[in-house]
Amino acid sequence: MSFYATQSRRGACMLLGMASLCVALTSPASADLLHKYTFNDGTANDSVGTAHGTIVDNTGISTFTGGALDLRANNTGSNQDFTQPTTVGAYVDLPNGVFTDAVTDFSGTGAFGAVTIEAWFTVETHRDWARLFDFGTSDAGENSSAGAGASEYVFFAPRRGGTGAGPAQTAGSTHNASGDVFNDAGFTVTTNVQHHVVYTLDQNDFTAGFDGTATLYIDNGTPIVAGIAGGLFLDSIPDVNNWLGRAQWPDALYDGLINEVSIYNGALTAGQVATNFSAGPVPVPLPVLRVNRDTGAVSLVNPSGSSFNVTGYSITSAAGALDTAGWTSIDAGAFDPDGTWTASPAPSATEISESVTGGATDGGAIAGGGSASIGSAWLQTPLSSDLQFTFDLAGGTSGAGLIEYVGGEPIRSDLNGDGNVNxxxxxxxxxxxxxxxxxxxxxxxxxxxxxxxxxxxxxxxxxxxxxxxxxxxxxxxxxxxxxxxxxxxxxxxxxxxxxxxxxxxxx
Structure with a gap:
């Protein structure tokens, strides 16, 4: 569809003011994947296109954990001079125009005037207005986070601050000089748990207003629908600050993990969102530590499609969240038939570490999609989500691993961890x-x-x-x-x- 056809349809709705006509003019949503940032290779490269990102981190506080970009060391603000080598903070800078290029790309099944941003992320600490992503510009232009009251941008925040428009909560927003139009979730996503967000913006869909429809999906939940900011044209946003983890305003930098970000040249349908949610992010062939908060069970999981051999691992908890009575060696069964595993130092509430020390030293295999249990090694308390996990694989690969918490959050006064206060x-x-x-x-x-x-x-x-x-x-x-x-x-x-x-x- 041409730009002029899009604007003519918007104008028809504005002149006639007829909701039924606007709905009738709405095109079916569809989209093609243009860019994907998996971080699985230890970079912010685009694995689908060529719009490679740059990790801005002058003091080396970021890392990669289990195939995710780890920004958990961020505790400073966006409005800093990142040209200075001593500036502390980390974020990803995507190429200028990556957002508007997607809006105007109608190749394949794409649609001019529509775009989708999709991400998998884990918040460690909520900081009001910290952005998972922010596409657009600030009032001072490129590389500035001094403020953007008169500027155009699109963002998603795991927790926006409370305003006259509502309390603090997870939200997406389209913004221009008239202010924000929020897609408010009505809740704040939980910390230390991976979440899926999809934000579709479609100026061919007049369901929510004359300027188009913004739809926010959190973990494949009920779509959260709002209009797009009045007078905002997605294709003409001066997107020179296209950031993951940084805001156009002097707000906090994002504190957490970014596992994957994708950009599409149209609006994903609810069915496509559900499919992507079920599929999950592109797996990395590295172990993930899965902790079941309902049972205390802990296992090393292989989310990828290919096998790898584990030769050692270490789990630590400064708070003392490890249960040595419930822990069992990874080699308690047939995990490594020809190797001998030793725990060193002796298991404690603050550290459980073991590795292959005798026999064949190639470790034990975890097949693609498989797991290896180490028993009920996690104490079910509200203080127990501070685990750190490292691993060693055959062939020399080692590093910090992603921790995945599943199950319900512990209840404050449930001292015996049975899910009830009684x-x-x-x-x-x-x-x-x-x-x-x-x-x-x-x-x-x-x-x-x-x-x-x-x-x-x-x-x-x-x-x-x-x-x-x-x-x-x-x-x-x-x-x-x-x-x-x-x-x-x-x-x-x-x-x-x-x-x-x-x-x-x-x-």
């Missing part, structure tokens, strides 16, 4: 009331009832437990729980009774 957790909480745990690691202290992370079990922790128990079971159940206390819980029960009495008086 009397069994109270029985673990009560005996330690009034105790300090200065010599314990954070996870060990938590398991004794330190719910607020200050290395003791005191009244503050009690109020947190009480709130969680009542939320799960109701106030009468909590009153019954503390009604006939064990001797060790008399003082705590008195506090509970006082709290309940206070609630009754206020009524």
């Amino acid at each position: 009397a069994a957790d109270w029985a673990l909480f009560v005996p330690n009331n009034g105790s300090a745990f200065g010599a314990d690691l954070p996870v060990a202290a938590y398991l004794k009832g330190d719910l607020d992370g200050d290395l003791d079990n005191d009244y503050d922790d009690f109020t947190l437990f009480k709130a969680d128990f009542i939320a799960a079971n109701g106030a009468p159940a909590f009153a019954a729980l503390v009604g006939v206390p064990e001797p060790a819980s008399l003082a705590l029960a008195a506090l509970a009774a006082l709290g309940l009495a206070t609630v009754r008086r206020r009524r």
Whole structure:
């Protein structure tokens, strides 16, 4: 479709103001893949086209983890002079025009006036307005993040800041001098879990407004639909700042992993989004550490289609999240029939490491799509997502591996990790009331009832437990729980009774 046909159809809708006509004029969405950045080869090269990106990182704080670009060391802002060799921070600079070229490319099944940005990402720490991607320009132009109130750009933020337009939440936006038009998710994506985002912008689709339709998909969920900013023409955005991890404004740099980014010359359909979500990112032939938060089970996983041999691995946790009682050697079964594996140093709450030390030293194979278990080596607590994972493969490949957490997030007062807050957790909480745990690691202290992370079990922790128990079971159940206390819980029960009495008086 030509540029003039696109503008004529937009004009027809604006003049007639008829929603039914606008829908009738809408073209079916379709798209071809133009650019893909997998980071699997340790670069930001385009594996489909030639629009290679540049990793801007003057002080070497970025790395590659499990085939993902690792920007977890970012803790500074976007508005810095990255021409200076001492500037600390990292992001990816994609070529000028990579966005508008996709908008105007109608080859194959593409459509002029439409584009899709797709990404797989994992946030480590949410920072308001930190961009996963931002395409456009700032008011000061190329290489500046001084602000963009009068400029045109398109972005996606894992958590935008709260404004008069709504609270902090995951969002995409189209922007021009009139301001932002958000696709607000209504929630904030969880940290330390990989997510899939697809943002389609289609100025041939007038479902959401005369200027086109923006549709945001998070983890193949319900499409989040909004209009495109009024008067914004996607094909004429001066996209000289096409960034992954950096904003047009002096906002924080992105803190997390970017596993893959793709750009299409049209709007993906909901069916195509679902297919891509099921397929996942392009796998890298490197081990991934998978942690099941529902069971504590840990395994080394091969997400690729080809086999590799593991000769060693190491898992560490500063908080003490490793369960040596539940851990089993990777070679407990038939993983490496002709090799001998040794754990060194001795397994502890902060480190489990083992490697092949005898016999044939080529390690054990993990087939494509397969896995190797090391037992229930993870303690199911809210503090246990600080794991670090490294690996060694036959042939000399080694490095930091990606960690994939699956299952539900641990519940704060679920001290026994069974997925519920109940009397069994109270029985673990009560005996330690009034105790300090200065010599314990954070996870060990938590398991004794330190719910607020200050290395003791005191009244503050009690109020947190009480709130969680009542939320799960109701106030009468909590009153019954503390009604006939064990001797060790008399003082705590008195506090509970006082709290309940206070609630009754206020009524």
